[in-house]
Every structure is written in C-alpha cells, then in structure tokens.
Amino acid sequence: MIFKQLIVMLSIGSTLMAHPLVDIDVTNINPKQGDAIWIKINASKPIASGTIRLKKKTFKIFKNNRENNQYLTCIGISRYIQTKNTNLSFSFTFADGSTYQTSLPIRIESANFTKEHIKLKPKKYKISQDRSSRKTENRLIGKTFQTTTASKKFSGPFIWPLEGRITSDFGTQRVYNNKPGWSHSGTDISAKLGTPIKASQSGTIALAKSLKVHGNTVMINHGWGIISIYNHLDKINVKINDKISKGDIIGTVGSTGIATGTHLHFGISVQSIRVNPKDWVFDTSTMAL
Numbered sequence: 001m002i003f004k005q006l007i008v009m010l011s012i013g014s015t016l017m018a019h020p021l022v023d024i025d026v027t028n029i030n031p032k033q034g035d036a037i038w039i040k041i042n043a044s045k046p047i048a049s050g051t052i053r054l055k056k057k058t059f060k061i062f063k064n065n066r067e068n069n070q071y072l073t074c075i076g077i078s079r080y081i082q083t084k085n086t087n088l089s090f091s092f093t094f095a096d097g098s099t100y101q102t103s104l105p106i107r108i109e110s111a112n113f114t115k116e117h118i119k120l121k122p123k124k125y126k127i128s129q130d131r132s133s134r135k136t137e138n139r140l141i142g143k144t145f146q147t148t149t150a151s152k153k154f155s156g157p158f159i160w161p162l163e164g165r166i167t168s169d170f171g172t173q174r175v176y177n178n179k180p181g182w183s184h185s186g187t188d189i190s191a192k193l194g195t196p197i198k199a200s201q202s203g204t205i206a207l208a209k210s211l212k213v214h215g216n217t218v219m220i221n222h223g224w225g226i227i228s229i230y231n232h233l234d235k236i237n238v239k240i241n242d243k244i245s246k247g248d249i250i251g252t253v254g255s256t257g258i259a260t261g262t263h264l265h266f267g268i269s270v271q272s273i274r275v276n277p278k279d280w281v282f283d284t285s286t287m288a289l
C-alpha cells in the first residue's frame with residue numbers, strides 16, 4: 001500500500017504564482033525495526049538538495065533521471081530504534097533558492113527479535129574477544145557502508161546469494177558463551193564448504209578483503225546508499241571496483257573469522273542502517289517505486 005501525503009505550498013506575495021507542489025509517497029508508515037521504507041518525491045521544480053531525518057539519522061535523496069523533478073530514496077529502520085510514534089522530517093532546498101520543510105508521522109513497531117545462545121570453541125572465542133581487530137574491521141566496514149553513490153545500479157528484487165538452511169535470522173540477540181553480544185546484523189545461511197555464492201544484486205565491489213573477525217568479506221555497492229555484505233567466505237573471486245551483475249559468483253562458502261560452521265552471513269545496509277535481508281528477496285513491491 002502506498003501512503004500519500006500531498007503538500008501544497010501556497011506562495012505568499014502580491015503576484016499570483018503557480019502553486020509549487022511537493023508530492024510524497026511513502027511505502028510504509030508503520031514499519032518494524034529492521035524494515036526499509038521507500039520514498040518517492042515529485043516536485044514541481046528542481047530540488048537542489050533534500051534530506052529526510054528520522055530521529056538523529058539523516059538520509060539523502062537521489063534524482064530519478066527518468067522522471068522530471070522526481071527524487072527517490074530508501075530509509076533503513078534500525079534494529080535498535082525505540083518503538084514509538086515519531087516523524088519523518090523532510091527538508092528541501094529548491095534550485096531557485098527557496099526552501100520547504102514538512103514532516104510525516106510514522107509509528108515504529110517492535111520486530112520481537114529472539115535470543116540465541118552460541119557456543120564458540122576456545123580458538124574462535126579468543127578471536128571474538130579481540131577488541132582491537134573488531135574495532136579496526138568495524139571501522140573499515142562502517143566506512144564502506146557510508147558510501148552513497150548517486151547512480152542506481154540495482155534493478156528488480158534482490159536474490160538469495162545461495163540456497164541453504166537459514167540458521168540465524170536478522171536481529172537475533174546473540175549470547176556468546178553466556179556473555180551478551182551484539183544483535184545479529186544479517187541472515188546466516190548454512191551450506192557446504194565451497195558452495196558458490198552469488199551477488200544478490202548488480203553493483204560494484206566496494207570491499208574484498210580477508211578479515212580476522214568477520215572472515216573473508218565481500219561488499220557490493222548497489223547505489224543510493226544500498227550495500228550488501230557477505231562474510232566468512234572460503235574463497236573470494238572478485239576484487240575491489242569490479243563491476244558485477246546479479247547472480248555472478250563472488251566467492252565460496254567457508255567458515256573464516258568467528259563462525260561455528262560453514263555458512264554465509266548475508267547483510268544489507270541502507271545509508272549505514274542494517275536492514276532485514278529477507279524483506280529484500282521476498283517483497284518485490286518496494287522495487288516498483
């Protein structure tokens with residue numbers, strides 16, 4: 001369902017002018033933690049810059065080159081965000097220098113994430129406690145997730161990178177050897193060592209690196225701040241800046257880094273907010289925007 005907010009900006013002044021119009025379509029005003037919301041903005045005149053704020057996080061908007069004065073974006077709802085009534089705040093500066101602000105009330109619901117106990121073998125547990133490596137790797141991955149390329153490289157729904165059993169869902173509260181850890185930032189898919197892993201969507205390789213905690217890691221930039229991540233690979237078949245198509249083989253399943261068995265950790269991030277990958281492969285309606 002598309003929720004529509006029509007905003008009519010009345011011009012004030014002695015001269016009667018055409019009423020500038022900003023029409024905003026939002027796919028979901030009642031999202032859960034880990035969801036993504038797609039937003040379409042039709043303006044009556046060119047927007048020079050525009051942002052959408054949800055609590056402390058500011059999202060960019062991107063020009064749709066196929067439609068005149070149309071701007072699109074995707075907003076990630078953090079798995080940590082407080083569940084409550086809040087607002088999406090829109091702020092636009094038009095090319096003619098005029099500005100406009102408005103807001104749209106939304107309600108964020110709980111995703112009811114479950115708890116998961118994980119028993120790591122001493123060697124893996126030791127790596128998991130290596131704060132320095134974790135910090136360095138998180139900084140590198142975090143920096144890559146911040147990339148917001150204006151050109152759109154994705155089309156249609158994302159695909160599962162491989163077929164296998166889902167062993168851990170997005171958002172589960174991890175408890176490692178009875179010590180509370182981070183909540184799960186992606187979906188784990190179990191498969192045999194060496195199973196080929198496909199690119200979930202077309203894009204450019206933003207990271208291809210061997211990491212101590214996250215294992216052999218590939219990240220793909222799909223444009224508009226949407227980036228997918230693949231961890232614990234055995235072999236990496238791609239290198240940074242490679243252009244790849246949806247379904248291309250990027251590597252093979254392994255258990256490098258902190259892993260209890262051979263599996264793929266698959267994640268999707270929207271402008272630095274991790275979202276539930278399941279929604280991106282099952283729900284294709286959002287891509288129609």
Ligand SMILES: [Zn+2]
Nearest residue numbers: 186187188265
């Ligand atoms: Zn995982």
